[in-house]
Amino acid sequence: MELRTVWWEEESVRLIDQRKLPHTFEVVHCTELAHVAHAIRSMQVRGAPAIGCTAAYGMALAARQSSAANPETLLADLQQAKATLDAQRPTAVNLAWATARMVRRAEAVAVEGVNAIKTALLAEAEAIYAEDLAMCHAIGDHGAPLIPPRGHVLTHCNAGGLATAGYGTALAPIRTAFAQGRPIHVFVDETRPFLQGARLTAWELLQAGIPQTLITDNMAAFMMQRGLVDCIIVGADRIAANGDVANKIGTYGLAVLARYHNIPFYVAAPYSTIDLATASGAEIPIEERDPAEVTHIAGIAIAPHGVNAAHPAFDVTPHELVTAIITERGVVRPPFLDALRQLASKP
Structure with missing residues (x-):
């Protein structure tokens, strides 16, 4: 069985509340960056790769909720979002790795405007998730022997x-x-x-x-x-x-x-x-x-x-x-x- 630990749905970050398992299967709806930060800090989501995926979706959420009228302001908002998320679990390097990758992606498409950044970041978060899943299977293939x-x-x-x-x-x-x-x-x-x-x-x-x-x-x-x-x-x-x-x-x-x-x-x-x-x-x-x-x-x-x-x-x-x-x-x-x-x- 493969779970989907975190995902994007209806303009929000959804994740399994791991504090409630094994007795209750409950999905948390993060509609603000503060909710994503809390989920990471409180261990509603935990595990370095899952934290990285969650942070990536959190950056996409921050971009889509920003009221910035120009790319420069949006990039500044994203740097602040990165700092907020990075501070939640300092030991897990995947967290800062994911937020840094999201910032780099935003910078790469900034010349195309605010909407391009928002679109690109959601696509990048989905790519990080897909890569993580493929990575896990590859680890299984290398490690099983x-x-x-x-x-x-x-x-x-x-x-x-x-x-x-x-x-x-x-x-x-x-x-x-x-x-x-x-x-x-x-x-x-x-x-x-x-x-x-x-x-x-x-x-x-x-x-x-x-x-x-x-x-x-x-x-x-x-x-x-x-x-x-x-x-x-x-x-x-x-x-x-x-x-x-x-x-x-x-x-x-x-x-x-x-x-x-x-x-x-x-x-x-x-x-x-x-x-x-x-x-x-x-x-x-x-x-x-x-x-x-x-x-x-x-x-x-x-x-x-x-x-x-x-x-x-x-x-x-x-x-x-x-x-x-x-x-x-x-x-x-x-x-x-x-x-x-x-x-x-x-x-």
Whole structure:
């Protein structure tokens, strides 16, 4: 099953409210740029590729709602819209990548007038969506052969269709291998504190009929020790030039465990997630989210009132712990510094 996570309909951006899953399937209608910004910040939409697609539609919405009478004013409005959207989730590089691409497209057709910009930006947003979907399938094709014959894969957070245009990054090799008739069993980390694994990945795998076992995050080491995990595949929100990977908090711990247990640790992400301008993971900004997401689940307090809680949304996995990076342009292995730069020349 392929979902459409975000789309354009009746002069608005529509998206699945991922905070309501798995119990309620609800579509959010974003009729203003502020609604799109809120959807990204509040995690109604999440996952780096899906955020990029949403931001692109948000830029198209901002253009169509602008009252600018000339291209120069509209371009200024779009720069402001870009700044607003970029500020919502600073770790996910796809966000700024998508808004920058939309601005470049607007600048390219500005000489043709305001209406040309508005038309071109909606077409560009649709192109970003279509490219993302094709990218996911290509990641699946490149990554499926890496899954060992028994097919026991552990994954963290949600890097499936909900995190992309509709097929997934980390789940793409799993989906593709399963579609090829290969044996697959997925160990799904619940992914505290926002429970993207328990709420979203488990739901997606159920919809697709792929066998799975949901585990709490602190069970992963035990599963590896018992020999139940053949490989680990995770997504990424940003990959530095040296191959350091920023992903959902808890990813680094899995990479350390994988190294100890001699288990391949793969990162699946689109080329747009690679940030060659960031030398290493030490330069990646780590988003700090509301501590209430740690002290509460679904609005219910699970910790004493007044307790201090930390909530870094991401951690950074050093490139030394990454077996390979799977992109739509192929599989990249160490040394990453040269290999990732070489990807730039590939179609």
